[in-house]
Amino acid sequence: xxxxxxxxxxxxxxxxxxxxxxxxxxxxxxxxxxxxxxxxxxxxxxxxxxxxxxxxxxxxxxxxxxxxxxxxxxxxxxxxxxxxxxxxxxxxxxxxxxxxxxxxxxxxxxxxxxxxxxxxxxxxxxxxxxxxxxxxxxxxxxxxxxxxxxxxxxxxxxxxxxxxxxxxxx
Ligand SMILES: Nc1nc2c(ncn2[C@@H]2O[C@H](COP(=O)(O)OP(=O)(O)OP(=O)(O)O)[C@@H](O)[C@H]2O)c(=O)[nH]1
Numbered sequence: 022x023x024x025x026x027x028x029x030x031x032x033x034x035x036x037x038x039x040x041x042x043x044x045x046x047x048x049x050x051x052x053x054x055x056x057x058x059x060x061x062x063x064x065x066x067x068x069x070x071x072x073x074x075x076x077x078x079x080x081x082x083x084x085x086x087x088x089x090x091x092x093x094x095x096x097x098x099x100x101x102x103x104x105x106x107x108x109x110x111x112x113x114x115x116x117x118x119x120x121x122x123x124x125x126x127x128x129x130x131x132x133x134x135x136x137x138x139x140x141x142x143x144x145x146x147x148x149x150x151x152x153x154x155x156x157x158x159x160x161x162x163x164x165x166x167x168x169x170x171x172x173x174x175x176x177x178x179x180x181x182x183x184x185x186x187x188x189x190x191x
Contacts, residue, residue: 031182050079053096057111108144
């Protein structure tokens with residue numbers, strides 16, 4: 022059974038979200054889904070609608086693109102298991118908002134071990150390709166890698182998804 026902190030990493034369409042939902046819904050509901058995505062265009066709106074339509078009853082959706090710490094604190098007060106999908110878009114939003122990434126990440130890392138309900142966090146592994154040709158992308162890739170390492174260090178369980186299959190890293 023999933024307890025404590027679980028981190029699920031993987032590439033696009035690797036099955037991360039499905040695995041995360043399975044782990045969370047194996048616990049007694051209702052469950053909190055913290056979505057960090059923002060629908061900036063029709064394609065994303067459509068993708069989000071599909072996710073919402075596909076989610077089983079019993080999920081309470083919280084859309085929070087930036088203040089993840091606040092959303093997790095509120096969810097913790099309800100003592101419901103939580104899924105955060107995903108860290109990568111949250112990081113993108115933090116960078117685009119001009120916030121200090123290290124400070125925001127540090128707040129998250131400080132909060133997580135003190136949460137009383139199980140939390141599953143999803144992140145895209147963006148570091149496996151060639152070195153991006155622009156500075157912002159390189160910076161983003163470095164922030165993502167460091168954030169994943171910091172969360173993995175305090176996580177109870179870490180999975181890497183490939184082709185829908187989990188590899189247990191921790
Ligand atoms: N705003 C909002 N975003 C949502 C909602 N449900 C899902 N999402 C977003 O949809 C994204 C995940 O969808 P995909 O892009 O299909 O996932 P993926 O990472 O490509 O694929 P997998 O590895 O299979 O999970 C996450 O970033 C979520 O934040 C919702 O109700 N509202």
